[in-house]
Amino acid sequence: MNLSIAEENYIKSIYKLQEGDTVVTTNALAYELETKPASVTDMAKKLKEKLLIDYEKYKGFTLTTEGRKMALQIVRRHRLWECFLVDKLSFSWEEVHELAEELEHVRSEKLTSRLSEYLGNPLFDPHGDPIPDANGKLTKPRPQTSLDQSTARKVVVTAVTDQSTALLAFLNAKHIKLGTQLEVIEHYEYDNSIEIKIKQQPPITISEQVAKNIMVRPV
Amino acid sequence: MNLSIAEENYIKSIYKLQEGDTVVTTNALAYELETKPASVTDMAKKLKEKLLIDYEKYKGFTLTTEGRKMALQIVRRHRLWECFLVDKLSFSWEEVHELAEELEHVRSEKLTSRLSEYLGNPLFDPHGDPIPDANGKLTKPRPQTSLDQSTARKVVVTAVTDQSTALLAFLNAKHIKLGTQLEVIEHYEYDNSIEIKIKQQPPITISEQVAKNIMVRPV
């Protein structure tokens, strides 16, 4: 099955939005892909035709087994390229998403497996997301909660769920990156903001909105 | 100036065919791009509009200064990716062309310069072709002649001009690659075939056609 770049992007986004067995709606997908609902309907017909999604008018979409397989291959390539850019070319983790978005569309099983091998067959990308193996098998994600839900005092940052430039820039300014150790000092119930301390730095306060997008694992 | 992948491929092919100041013809470009002359004419109008080529009806095309600049950037990316695939991912030099053909279209100055740096700012790609620097400056190609014109007895293979799978497979079978040392034993005037010897291997005979496509440098 040979997909166009556009089709790959749709499949990837449906995968991303599907989370479990949720049905993906037309509007949600249009928003995710920064396109119009009418365009999504058009593409949905094509993907159904190719047996990559289940789709009935007005009922939303879910990936078929074949579609999920495709999605996992794309995700695999995306995350491996992110590793490459960070580990080998010294990009910072907030810069790599866009580039990986392009590199992921080079479809070569041989390239992908060689790249993976070269990187030491990593299990997680720089954002902490698991990398599917060649068969599409995902390593169980590390036990993690969002910072606003965490009860532990000492935690490590394992992922950031919102990839917006705004958030990533904010975290960068505060010197918070993957692997950064945080100590939770105080949880203010009034607005759910959190006071944290990073080693050798003065404590800072983080809004609930930010805390929700920082994933952590107890140390 | 933001070019589509199709436009980039046209610019690159015109650059390739232009060699010096030759005017590129519609048919030659159509053949190179494996497309139809009518399509070439269509695209020529667009590229002229964008000031990347000089073009008058029935008179062929040449790149403008701006067009040549674009071409050199694409060529730079292509050849750097070839280096990466061979040096880092252990691909053999005859496999990398197609993959580089795709990777070259990721347009990021930062990625390109980081990649170049990571590879040690190489001056030549695995086929022996010079890599333009960030400003589009080309290193003078190494002094080389085709094997059929070479007068030296001992030579090194520096490049292969014909990238066809057939030739590359042939060379592979004979264990001839970039950097291979050859000793010219005999030049048969009858059919211009050449008898050569590779270290620790029995002598082999090579047709004029093959010899024309193997570039060598005296040792």
Next chain:
DNA sequence: TTAATTATTTAGATTTGTCTAAATAATATT
């Protein structure tokens, strides 16, 4: 349960890059 709102789809148009078939220009041949 009807009306209002929101979500989704359809119809028809647009852009990019391509094609075939026919027309025209340039070049080669006699």
Next chain:
DNA sequence: AATATTATTTAGACAAATCTAAATAATTAA
């Protein structure tokens, strides 16, 4: 120089991916 051949361009069509505006279905609220 007239004719034949080859190269190039034009005209008109098509597929992919998108869009806007209008129509229709589903959902929510009164």
